Amino acid sequence: PTKAQDAAYERNEKVAVFNPALGYLANSTVNAEVGTDIEQIIDDARTQYICGQIDENGLQEQFKVWEQRGGADLITEINEMYQADQTK
Numbered sequence: 001p002t003k004a005q006d007a008a009y010e011r012n013e014k015v016a017v018f019n020p021a022l023g024y025l026a027n028s029t030v031n032a033e034v035g036t037d038i039e040q041i042i043d044d045a046r047t048q049y050i051c052g053q054i055d056e057n058g059l060q061e062q063f064k065v066w067e068q069r070g071g072a073d074l075i076t077e078i079n080e081m082y083q084a085d086q087t088k
Contacts, residue, residue, distance in 0.1 A: 020082075021078045021082075024078050024081045024082060024085075025078070027081065028074065028077055028078060028081070029077065030070055030073045030074045030077045031074055031077075033070070034069060034070035034073075034074070035070075035074070037069065037070070038066050038069050038070050038071050038074070041062055041065055041066045041069065042062070042063075042066055044062075045058070045059055045062035045063070045066075046059075048062075
């Protein structure tokens, strides 16, 4: 790592939002089955929203599509894994 990169990490650490679910995704059956597909739904919706192709309602609709295609199951599974995690 370079000094500039280290400085950027240090600055960003103050405002970064960390995803506590990331550690559980590697062991997720649901994520292995549908993770790539449903991640694409969110990635596309985010880009469309930023580019003005969809509005807030369109973004919310895509969140619902994500839930219906496996996101709700993923949330349930990750929550169960988190509750069972004795190391947290």
